Amino acid sequence: MTTTAESIVHERLTALAERQIALGETRGAAAADPVNLPMIHHWTQAMGDANPVYTDEEFAAASVHGRIVAPPAMVQVWTMPGLIRDKGVTPVDEVLAALDENGFTGVVATNCEQTHHRYLGLGERIVPATRMTGLSGPKTTALGVGYFVTWVVTWYSADEPVAEMMFRILKFRPREKKTAPEKRKPYPLKPAINRDTAFFWEGVREGELRIQKCGDCGELRHPPGPICPSCRSANRSYTVASGLGEVHSYVVHHNPPVPGIETPFVVAVVQLPEGTRIVGNVVECAPEKVSIGMPLRVTYREMDDELTLPIWIPRES
Numbered sequence: 001m002t003t004t005a006e007s008i009v010h011e012r013l014t015a016l017a018e019r020q021i022a023l024g025e026t027r028g029a030a031a032a033d034p035v036n037l038p039m040i041h042h043w044t045q046a047m048g049d050a051n052p053v054y055t056d057e058e059f060a061a062a063s064v065h066g067r068i069v070a071p072p073a074m075v076q077v078w079t080m081p082g083l084i085r086d087k088g089v090t091p092v093d094e095v096l097a098a099l100d101e102n103g104f105t106g107v108v109a110t111n112c113e114q115t116h117h118r119y120l121g122l123g124e125r126i127v128p129a130t131r132m133t134g135l136s137g138p139k140t141t142a143l144g145v146g147y148f149v150t151w152v153v154t155w156y157s158a159d160e161p162v163a164e165m166m167f168r169i170l171k172f173r174p175r176e177k178k179t180a181p182e183k184r185k186p187y188p189l190k191p192a193i194n195r196d197t198a199f200f201w202e203g204v205r206e207g208e209l210r211i212q213k214c215g216d217c218g219e220l221r222h223p224p225g226p227i228c229p230s231c232r233s234a235n236r237s238y239t240v241a242s243g244l245g246e247v248h249s250y251v252v253h254h255n256p257p258v259p260g261i262e263t264p265f266v267v268a269v270v271q272l273p274e275g276t277r278i279v280g281n282v283v284e285c286a287p288e289k290v291s292i293g294m295p296l297r298v299t300y301r302e303m304d305d306e307l308t309l310p311i312w313i314p315r316e317s
Contacts, residue, residue, distance in 0.1 A: 009102050010138065013147065016098055017135035020091040025131040025154065028090065031078040034125040035070050043074050069119035075155055075163045078120075079128045090130040092151045096171065104146055104171040111150075111168040118162055126155045126162065133166075146172025187303035188259035196224045199238055204308050209241040209298050211276055222276045243298040245270040245312065248277055252287040260303075266290050270312055284313045 033039070040054050049071060052059040060068040070078075099105075120126065130153050137147030150168040154161050193201050203210035211220050214228040215235030227234055250268035257263060266282040268290070280298075282290055297315040302308050 006138075013095070013098060013102070013135065013137075017095055017132065017149075020095055020132045021134070023091045023132070025129045026089075026091055027127055027129040027156075028079070030127045031125050032082070033078070034123050035078060035120050036122060037068065039077065040068075040070055040074070043071065043077060047071075047073075065119060065121075067121055069121055072116040072119060072163065073114070075114070075116070075120070075126070076153075076165065078126055079155065090151075091132040092130060092149065095132065095135065095149060099147060099149070099171040103173045106143060106146065106170075106172040106174045108143065108170050108172070109167070110148065110170050111166065113166045115164045116162070117160075117164075120157065120162060124157045126157050129154045129156060139170075141170065141172060143170070144172040144175045146170050184304045186305075187307050189261075190307065196226050200224055203238075203240070204300060204310055207300055209243050209278075209310060210238040211241050211272070211274060211278075213237045213239050220274055220276045222278050239274070241272055241274050241276075244315070245272045245278070245296045245298070247271075247282070247290060247292055247294040247296065249292065250282065250290055252290070268296075268312060270296055278310075280310055280312045282312045282314075 037055070044050070044054055051071075053063050053065060053069060054060075054071055055068065057068055060066075130151055132149075132151045134150040135147055136150075138145050139148065148168055148170055150166065153165045153167065155163045191197075191201065200210050200212070211222050212224040213220050213236070214231060214233055215237045216233040217228060217231040219228060219230045220239065221229065224236075226236075228236075248269045248271040250266055252264050252266055254264045258265075261281075264287050266285070266287050268280065268282045270278050270280055272278060282294075282296065295315045296312040298310050299313055300308050301311050
């Protein structure tokens with residue numbers, strides 16, 4: 001255990017489990033109904049078990065049993081509680097309640113093994129008896145930290161044990177669900193992206209300022225286009241710019257209001273050392289301090305869950 005509080009919880013659970021194991025076997029209430037043919041019919045139809053020894057009186061009489069018998073795997077059905085449960089307490093119930101109280105509210109069955117000593121016949125009324133056999137933990141599982149609880153149920157007809165079932169469950173503390181981050185409102189000014197400009201926006205998402213380059217004459221151009229204005233070649237590639245630049249010209253926008261942007265804001269034509277120019281917003285600088293020739297560098301900002309924009313900020317000259 002990692003904390004004093006967890007150690008105390010573990011000690012209390014272990015002590016409780018040891019007391020309940022020491023109680024031994026506790027008998028419960030007898031089955032509400034004796035073994036009967038209508039319930040056998042319902043069970044075999046639901047399970048798809050067509051063995052006539054369970055339902056056909058003539059066939060069963062000629063079998064080794066000499067009578068109709070109940071399917072062995074049905075043994076638990078006879079003593080399962082209905083919608084209105086009696087408040088009978090088994091040695092396991094107090095342990096399960098203590099686990100719930102300490103946050104181990106998740107449950108998943110892990111093992112179930114049945115042993116059948118003989119078949120049950122019509123008219124027998126069986127009684128369950130439960131004994132707790134183990135508490136193991138804490139264990140770290142894929143579901144969370146928890147305890148394995150094991151108990152055994154024995155069914156008696158009169159005082160004869162007819163079947164046993166070992167049952168084990170994991171009572172675990174569910175992991176806290178991580179709250180999915182809220183989606184940001186879509187940025188209203190989406191750029192047009194097509195086959196000519198897709199490479200540029202892919203670069204922005206990867207933190208690169210890509211400038212289109214003619215695949216034949218090598219001339220750089222921005223904004224991107226399908227044809228080189230110098231040699232008319234359609235062969236295109238790109239180069240990655242340094243991300244540095246300076247203000248070639250600019251405007252301070254006051255009106256009209258622009259969705260998604262607080263006015264006033266600066267829009268500049270940025271001269272790149274590679275020889276091309278690009279338009280972008282200048283931020284982290286009061287509009288009145290922007291000037292022609294101001295050195296800038298590019299940064300990248302996520303405007304919503306899908307769009308990243310190249311933004312320009314002042315740099316030391």
